[in-house]
Amino acid sequence: MCGIVGAVSTRNIVPILVQGLQRLEYRGYDSCGVAVHAGGGLRRARSTARVAELLEQIAADHIEGTTGIAHTRWATHGAPVVHNAHPHFSHGPGSAPRAARVALVHNGIIENHDELRAALQARGYAFASQTDTEVIAHLVDSLYEGDLFEAVRAAVGRLHGAYAIAVFHKDEPHRVVGARAGSPLILGVGATAGASESVDGENFIASDAMALAGVTDQIVYLEEGDVVDLQLGRYWLVDRAGRRMTGTERPVRTVHAHSGAVELGPYRHYMQKEIFEQPRAIADTLEGVQGIVPELFGDGAYEVFKKIDSVLILACGTSYYSGCVAKYWLEAIAKIPTQVEIASEYRYRESVPNPNSLVVTISQSGETADTLAALRHAQGLGLRHTLAICNVATSAMVRECALAYVTRAGVEIGVASTKAFTTQLAALFLLTLALAQAKGRLSDEQEAAHLKAMRHLPAALSAVLALEPQVISWAEDFVRKENALFLGRGLHYPIAMEGALKLKEISYIHAEAYPAGELKHGPLALVTSAMPVVTVAPNDALLEKLKSNMQEVHARAGVLYVLADADTRIESGEGIHVIRMPEHYGQLSPLLHVxxxxxxxxxxxxxRGTDVDKPRNLAKSVTVE
Incomplete structure (x- = not known):
């Protein structure tokens, strides 16, 4: 969701800020803005359109500056209108007109904003927005006594909630201060003299290394509670306790965030591109896997895997559904009891912690706020065996877990996750096999068979992608529908849930999924000729029972759309449309059927003409609760 870019430099920094926003557009947003220190004062431009429109406004108003901050906002407090867009200014207390003194951008949610707002209003501060962010701007101004760094440190000490902020003051040109707690923030160190893409001495701040691709690849990841001070040619940061951090404690890392990865190429949308990238993404994720060894998940994994007696999976959204599939694998193959929890629910309920559980967190970005909070809650309960399945090696989740498997899906731009999901499944199947081996439940013959099947996945996925013309014919029927039902059984029930999620989030058709055996327990009442029923029908042990469920739909004039394996003997006919899958793939068939x-x-x-890559009200990286 929201994105931050900031910089101090000796050149006009506005093109860099806008370019950074464009690279963060994939995160989802409904307004955007930029503010600079210019001619001794502060100037800004804000828009509720796309970044391209903001750029036109900047050019028309001739906004330039060597110090600035920029932001894409996904609305939480206050509607997506211009006066709620970031950056926010503080003009100080009192009703008399005066020049803006503080400019600030913010990701996250401040839980005590009402209390702070009331106190600031009592001191004479006037609010121009309904946001919780404006509270922080006025708070920093109220605490400013000539040193912005100290004012920000004092201000964040009064905030409850999640935040990543970047702020500058009109009296201190060439200085930007940032702070984070609960939302990601990075420092980009400017290049040395002679570098082609950067200017010596400039420094940057951003919510994502992608925003700085092509500008700097020297990145410092801020930790919880850090406050950072950016100036020309230097920076420093302190931790929550105010202790100055050294280069050893907060090292500069070289991070190659390739901007080319976000090019659309010959595809109409990023989602389409990412669907067709799945054979390559799976191949990359499995690259180097010659055999099943626990050390694929990090040093010391074998000892941990030997010790644990259960698995607890924490995730949200699509990642949660990958965890639901993994539960079937872990219990069937590794024989390990597995619990899958929606992260946002787990942290708020009383649970019975098992110190011998392996806590597995799953996230595309590794910055998902609810999953990170659930991980920390589990750690607080004494669960020390933690493992991350994540697509970003430098993410907070990977850094905070003892073990990790980094998928190699590449940058995923579309809000609706596709290649991240299938690479998560591949990693989770590897985890299943590694745990089974550590427990002595995987024979050499079984290992060889599973590895052969996994190596064939890219080719199998390519064959499934060739079914696209048949799927398009289904879509021509669905375009006129407003509701749909998805059915699956066993480890394909989570695939039905994922299919329903995809349809609802980008086409805005209401869709829900059920285990097919639950039809008679309620959803059968919804079935009419106007309700398409999508059925995932692999040739497994539950096929005959699934066929009975399909007959229940057919008998009530329901229209079936069936993904059937070749040998299921399910044929197209009146009220039934069948797409024949190229091959049955056993335990790995969820990766193909999705x-x-x-x-x-x-x-x-x-x-239906919706905004496929940026569906309404949704964001790619959910960094607030």
Missing amino acids: VPLQLLAYHTAVA
Whole structure:
């Protein structure tokens, strides 16, 4: 969701700020803005349109400056209108007109903003927005006594909630101060003299290294409670306790955030591009896996895997559904009891912690606020065996877990996750095999068979992608529908849930998923000729029972859309449309069956004319609770 970019430099920094916002557009936003220190005062431009429109406004108003901050906002407090867009200014207390003194951008949510707002209003501060962010700007101004760094440190000490902020003051040109707690923030160290893409001495701040691609690859990751001071040619930061951090404690890392990865190429949308990248993404994720060894997940994994007697999976959204699939694998193959929890629910309920559990967190970005909070809650309960499945090696989640497997899906731009999901499944299947081996439950013959199947996945996925024309014909039917039902059984029930999620989030068709055996317990009442019923039908032990469930739909004039394996003997006919899958893939078939469901959602959304890559009200990286 929200994105931050900031810089101090000797050149006009506005093009860099806007370029950074463009690279963060994939996170989702409904307004954007930029503010600079210019001619001894503060200037800004804000828009509720896209960054391209903001750029036109900047050019028309001739906004330039060597110190500045920029932001893309996903609305939480206050509607997505210009006066709620960031950056926010503070003009100081009193009703007399005066020049702006503080400019600030913010990701996160401040939980005690009402209390702070009342105190600031009592001191004479006037509020121009409904946001919690403006409270921080006025608070910093109220605490300013000539040193912005100290004012920000004092201000964040009074904030309850999650935040990543960047702020500058009109009296201190060439200085930007940032702070984070609960939301990600990084420092970008400017290049040395002679570098082609950066100016010696300039420094940057951002919510994502992608925002600084092509400008600097020298990144410092801020930790919880850090406050950082950026000036020309120097920076320093302190931790929550005010202790100055050294280069050893907060090292500069070289991070290659390739801007080329976000090019659309020949595809119409990023989602389509990412669906078709899945064979390559799976191949990359499995690259170097020659055999099943626990050390694939980090040093010391074997000892941990031997010790644990259960698995606790924490995740949200699509990542939660990958965890639901993994539960079937872990219990069937590794014989390990597994619990899958929605992260936002787990942290707020009383649970019975098992210190011998392996806590597995799953996230594309590794910055998902609810999953990080659930991880920390589990650690607070004494669960020390932690493992992250994540697509970003430098993320907070990977850094905070003892073990990790980094998927190699590449940058995922579309809000609706596709290649991140299938690479998570590949990593979770590897985890299943590694745990089974550590427990002595995986024979050499089984290991060889599973590895052979995994190595064939890219080719199998390519064959499934060739079904796209048939899926398009389904989408032509779905475009006129407002409701849909998805059915699956066993380890394909989570795939039905994922298919329903994809359809609803980008086409805005209401869709829900059920285990097929639950039809008679309620959802059968919804079935009419106007309700398409999508059924995932692999040739497994539950096939005959699934066929009975399909007959229940057919008998009530329901229209079935079936993804069937070749040998299921399910044929197209009146009220039943069948897409034949190229091959049955056993335990790994969820990775294949989900792809037509992704394509169905995509082509239905295209036909309905929705914003496929940026669906309304949603964001790519959910960094607030």
